[in-house]
Amino acid sequence: MQLAAVVKAGGVVEGAALLGLTQPAVSRTLAMLEKRVGEPLFVKGRRPLQPTPLGRELAHHGMVVMSASRKASETIDSFRLGRSGVVRVGGTPYFMDGLIAGMAADFQSIHADIRIEQSYGYISDLKAGLTSGQLDLAICPIDLLDEGSGLVAEEILPGRNVIACRVTHPLLVPRKLKPSALLDYPWIAPPPTSPLLADLHSLLLSLGVTEAKIRYSGGSLMSVVNYLKGSDALTILPHSTVFSMRNDRSITALPLQIPHPERALVLMRLKEASAIPAVENFAKHIARRFEELRHLIKRHEQAVVWGG
CATH class of the missing domain: 3.40.190.10 (Periplasmic binding protein-like II)
Structure with missing residues (x-):
């Protein structure tokens, strides 16, 4: 890396500055490297410094290491900052x-x-x-x-749960919606392991019944929404979920208070x-x-x- 920095900068002082090191430290490293490989890394007597073929090839490898080191540092910084x-x-x-x-x-x-x-x-x-x-x-x-x-x-x-239906559902027409009218329509049951299923049972108990006309059950949110859009069925959904779909104008909530889950x-x-x-x-x-x-x-x- 130090060799690559010197070759890139054109001098030992400049290369040392590029790496944040001192000139004597880089000079010692280059001298040790030349001794280790047994060949000169720079053409003697040339200013600015000119690498030998071996020096240029080793500097190329050093540039790869420098690039990898920089990317590693950027990765660490990005991780620490949550980016x-x-x-x-x-x-x-x-x-x-x-x-x-x-x-x-x-x-x-x-x-x-x-x-x-x-x-x-x-x-x-x-x-x-x-x-x-x-x-x-x-x-x-x-x-x-x-x-x-x-x-x-x-x-x-x-x-906070609501009763969801399509935006053209007949129950949206009356000025005063009677809770008993909910039992005149088919229902979509939430998945068996969903807490919404217990909420549906609580709703039915509040209406004085234990069962509803279940016509569809266990589907994904998208399948439930598509079923609602194509039928007069009702289901129980979190208000936030129905509210998030308000711009689609496909399903809505009946203006009826129902038991709140704890x-x-x-x-x-x-x-x-x-x-x-x-x-x-x-x-x-x-x-x-x-x-x-x-x-x-x-x-x-x-x-x-x-x-x-």
Whole structure:
């Protein structure tokens, strides 16, 4: 590297300055190198310094080393500043598809060198992924985090469900929507392991029944949305997920208050996990975006007359 710097700069003093070294130190290194190879590295008596063929070839290898060293330093700096790296995030499907994927794309428009590896799971799978080191972050709704779990959870959105339907659904026509009218239409059931399934059962109990006309179940968010768009079916979804699709004008929420789940959407991680800058930057971005979403949803709720 020192030989390459001298050849590139045209002199020992200049080459030493390029590397942040002193001229005597570089001169000693070059003398030791010449002694080691047993051949001169520079043509004697030439000013500025002119490398011999062997000196030029060795300097070429030195330039490769210099370039690799510079790239290594840039990689370290980028990692420390959270501008590069990998973020492994898992979460419940509806939230990941409806909200997190878009937030991840927004994040990467700023941090293009950070790779995000997304996976799906519910609470037990996500806890296992965090404790085994397979996940850095989990985004999911929880009721209460067990003491001694070794995990910490940051609330990013309070629990709030709505009844979703297509924007031209007949139940959107009446001025006063009667809750009993919900039972006149078919329903889409959430996936069996989703906490939304328990919320659907709570809703039915509040209506005085234990069963609804289930016509479709277990689909992804996109399949549920497409089914809603093509039918008069109803389903229960997080308000934030429905709100995020407001610009598509395909599905909406019935203006009807339903029982609130005793849970919140959280950002979960290992309590004793080593801080990885890229992960910290992504977590801050998600928390910030949800804070913005919280205010937008609140304004929307204040503008809607919710029945009950």
